[in-house]
Amino acid sequence: MIPAPRRPSTRFSLPALGLILSCILLAIILGVVTWRNLDREERLMENFLRKEGQTLIRAIEAGARTTMMMGSKSANLKTLVRKTAQEETVAYILVVDEHGQINAASGSLPSSIQNLPVAQAISGKSPMTRLTRLASNQAVFEVTREFNPVGENASDSRMRRRWPQWCAMGGMGDEAACRQAIFVGLYTREFEAARREDVKQSLIMGGVLLLFGAGGFYFLFLSQESRVAQRTLENMELYTRNVIESMPAGLITLDEQGRITSLNERARDIFGHQEESFEGKHLNALAGEGRCEIESLLQDGQEFTDKPMECQAGSGENIPVKVSASLLRDRKGAPLGRVLIVRDMREIRAMEEALERSRRMAALGRMAAGIAHEIRNPLGTLRGFAQFFRRRSDDDTAAREYADLMVGEVDRLNRTVSALLQFSRPREPEYAAVDLGELLQRTARLMEEDMAAHRVTLKVDQPVKPVAFSADPDLLTQVLINLLQNGFVATQEGGEIRLGGARENQDIRLWVQDFGRGMAAEERERMFDPFYTTRKEGTGLGLAVVQQIIEQHRGRIEVESAPGEGTLVEVILPAGENYDKA
Known part of the structure; x- marks a missing residue:
């Protein structure tokens, strides 16, 4: 089962994060600018309408003064108010006395006409303004102040005296106290339209920024998903590669x-x-x-x-x-x-060959044991008769020579039978501590005479450091002797053979190298087969015994050889202190 990849840590995409932050900043700036624009427009509207309302009030006051100078009745005030209220920007005009009595009115009156701030308008020193609504729910900017056609700084005392009289005409007030307030309502349609347009533009800009922000969030989401997918693919690729490489x-x-x-x-x-x-x-x-x-x-x-x-x-x-x-x-x-x-299949084929060789050797061992048993007893009898005839032929030199030849041949045949018995019933290794240097030196001493007889030089390559391992020293000595015997047979007189050993990681390596005639590929394949030999005097059991002993030690043998280039035989043993002999 393929393990689930770990989800990568959250790391935002810098471009997407920058876009989102920019949209938020622009939204804040847009909100502030819109609010300030609306506030500025409201102040401009109030200033403009205040001035326009005051202008209309002054115009009505001027008209009232004219009527007073001409001695006209106060009814002309209603006409003046009605005419002035016909302007498109004027919603209504009211003139109310201090008792709440409407002296003149025109236009669409406000819904809160019963709650007009007359007293505040008369007592106030500056015009009052407020936003109110008509009965039709239209917004109106109202400008209010005291209605005084004479004016506080009027120099004509006669005009001041006429004002109370004029004010009282037609029941508009009494002469003792003729104080009135004028209310001028001005439409704010144009300003509200402009404000709505500004709000609309701001909403459009906000929508655009919202789209950009949403796009940024979407891009951020896609970036994160892409990062997760990419990391998952990388983990899958790494996992698959590791599986493939470990096959x-x-x-x-x-x-x-x-x-x-x-x-x-x-x-x-x-x-x-x-x-x-x-x-x-x-x-x-x-x-x-x-x-x-x-x-x-x-x-x-x-x-x-x-x-x-x-x-x-x-x-x-x-x-x-x-x-x-x-x-x-x-x-x-x-x-x-x-x-x-x-x-x-090289290792499997080698194991199959080794198994087949073991089967053949087991069969040969059983056959050899039977043959050796059947041959050894008659050999003893033949040797005894040969010695008997030799003692009886003291005067016959030829008979004595033949008798000695018979004894020698019987002994040679007996050695072959002994080798067969050893091959068929190998003894178990008796493990002991072995010093590699001493093993090489002892083998060299045992082979000194044979090497000298064949006029071959033996050189020993001692290990650089002392090497100790567990093995059967007698069986290993026999292995090295058998290999050296094959080596000097293949070496011409005056040649050289090298015997050496060393430790390599967890292996003990022993080698015998000659520089003689070498072997062809067919000889290398059959060199460990029982009874296979290229020498007339050989039994073909020496190397078979070598392989048997090394297999008992859980080792292996490697051979390098080519015709005319000599042969290198390496014995590789495990360097453990003891072995499981089961």
Whole structure:
């Protein structure tokens, strides 16, 4: 099961965050500017309407003074108010005395006519203003002050005397106290239209900023989702790559033209190509031209599983492999290429060969034990008769020589039988602490006479540092002696053989190297088979016993040899202190 990727930590996209912050800042600025514009427009409206109202009031007062100078009746005030109220911008004009009596009125009267601030208007030193509404719910800006056609600074005393009399005409007031207030209501339609237009523009700008802000939030959301998706894909890619690279088998993907699109490290290891790049190259560049059946099977469009075949490595070595091939398809089922699984069968084949060799050796051991038992008893009798005839032929030199030859041949045959018995019934190793340097020196001393007899020089490569490990020293000595015997036989007189050992990580390595005639590939494959030998006097059991002993020690043997270049045999043992002999 593929693990769920961790959700990445929240990190905002800088462009989106900048856009959002800019929209918020612009919205704040727009709100402040709109509020200030509306406030400024309201002040301008009030100033303008106040001045216009005062102008109308002064005009009505001037008209009233004219009528007073002409001695006209106060009824002319109503006519003056009515005419003035006919202006489009004038909603109404009221002249009210201090007792609330309406002396003159024209226009659409306000809904709050019963609550007019007459007393405040008469007593106030400056005009009063307020916003009110008509019965039709229309907004009106009202300007109010005391109605005084004479004026406070009037120099004509006669005009001041006429005012109370004129004011009292027609029941407009009494002469003792003729104080009145005038109310002028002015429409604010144009100003409200302008304000609504400003608000509309501000709302449009706010909507635009809202769209930009929403776009920023959406972009931020998409950015976060994209980041999560990208991180998820990266985690999936990393996980898939780790799975592919950790596979014990080689994995190769091909396109529809048979070109390599990818391969893991194990595939490179199997075919021996570590550094070279194969992406885009044909499969033959990796598996060897004409030396692998993969190409022909792929051309047939087959899908197969664990098909055994041999391919060629970069070094020229033939590699036994098992190959599985299947088609790669897209979502619609259309073919995209192929995927190959390549399993290296070298170790398995070596194990199979070792198992088969063990079976053969077991069978040979059982047969050898039977033969040795049947042969050894008659050999003792033959040797006894040969010695008897030798004692009886003191005067016959030829008979004595033949008797000695018979004894020698019987002894040689007995040694072969002893080797057969050792091979068929090997003794268990008796583990003890072994000093590698002492093991090499003792073996060299045991082989001094044989080396001198064959006029071959033996050189010992001692380990740099003392090396101790657990093994059977007698069996290892026999291994080294057998290897050295094969070495000096293959070496010409005056040649050299090297015996050495060292510790390498967790392994103990022993080697015997000669510079003699070497071996061909067929000889290397059969050198450990029982009874296989290239020497007339050999039994073919020496190397078989060597392999048997090393397998008992849970080790292995590696051989490098070529005709005319000599042979290097390495024995590799584990460096553990003891072994499980089960």
